[in-house]
Amino acid sequence: MARPLVAHIDLDALRHNYRLACELAPNSRSVAVLKADAYGHGAARCAQALQDEAPAFAVAAIEEAVQLRKAGIEAPIVLLEGIFSPDELELVDELGLWMAIHSPWQLEAALAHHPRHPIPVWLKVDSGMHRLGFAPQDAEAAWQRLREAPDRVTDLHLMSHFATADLGDFEYFRRQHAVLQTLAERLDAPLCLANSPTVLSHPEAHGDWNRPGVMLYGSDPLELSCDASRRLRPVMSLRTEIIAVRELASGEPVGYGGRFITPDRSRIGVVACGYGDGYDRHAIDGTPVLVDGQRTTIAGKVSMDMLTVDLTHLPDAGIGSEVVMWGTSRHGSELSVDEVARYCDTISYTLLTGVLPRVPRRYNDAHSA
Ligand SMILES: Cc1ncc(COP(=O)(O)O)c(C=O)c1O
Known part of the structure; x- marks a missing residue:
């Protein structure tokens, strides 16, 4: 038993991206x-x-x-x-x-x-x-x-x-x-x-x-993506879980300051991830996350150890459902850190370097397995 938030690091993807950098510059050392x-x-x-x-x-x-x-x-x-x-x-x-x-x-x-x-x-x-x-x-x-x-x-x-x-x-x-x-x-x-x-x-x-x-x-730094940048693979997947669910009537405020107000009857999921883990508190309502591989959005201000997401259109999601803050889901879908960064009015560099030491890193390395 442990808090479910983990930064999964895919070292094969790292090698893939490094090889792409070399392939794009065959006359350079990288x-x-x-x-x-x-x-x-x-x-x-x-x-x-x-x-x-x-x-x-x-x-x-x-x-x-x-x-x-x-x-x-x-x-x-x-x-x-x-x-x-x-x-x-x-x-x-x-x-x-x-x-x-x-x-x-x-x-x-x-x-x-x-x-x-x-x-x-x-x-x-x-x-x-x-x-x-x-x-x-x-x-x-x-x-x-x-x-x-x-x-x-x-x-x-x-x-x-x-x-x-x-x-x-x-x-x-x-x-x-x-x-x-x-x-x-x-x-x-x-x-x-x-x-x-x-x-x-x-x-x-x-x-x-x-x-x-x-x-x-695996982050694409270009303002205008190109064929090469679309071949990058995400290395970090920041994954966690839903730890509680609230059923709320229309018009109910959610979280600090009540920034998000439920537009209708809503199901709100509480996610084990917050700014105390390095997740950006500037994330606005509407910032994407993946729940069981499906896109939904942040609803309410990010707290230190938790944040809240809208599960209204995901009736099968509940306690224990996988939540991907960025990276790849076990269900196969992907959410780019670059997209999340845009919702936080920042760049992928700050999100990636900002993941704090209390988040365990787990390495997946098929190469050395
Ligand atoms: C001097 C220098 N070289 C290379 C890099 C790598 O830049 P990037 O992460 O955009 O590839 C940096 C990053 O800030 C840098 O400061």
């Missing part, structure tokens, strides 16, 4: 982005599932890389934001990590450090995202200084991040890409540019390396 605990899916288990195929992994910070090394992951791990203080360089060297350099202080620290083995470096250029990276006019000098220090750094690449690769309007994407192409040609530099939307819909920006993240977990 680093699997596992930051934020593999977008909430469990970084160690996801790395283990991909370690026979992925030549490298990427995380945001050294603490995440340490966890992967502790889990026995031996492949290169890239620190996408590089070091946060110079004293991390010792560990970068010891653990054989690769790192981004996005700021002058990181450049100086790397050049002042004497590693046992030169550290592979991705020099980050701000081509228009205006978050991290050297301005294009400063990147050239930084690149030359790195090139002159082969005992400190090696395997240099230019890295950049696109601000609008997911949008249907390609104009700003093209401007960023043009900046990078010009710089790469001048420096004769290999590139690592592509996040998931770029992998899926901008083959012209595939580089020596790509950096797919959210697509590995």
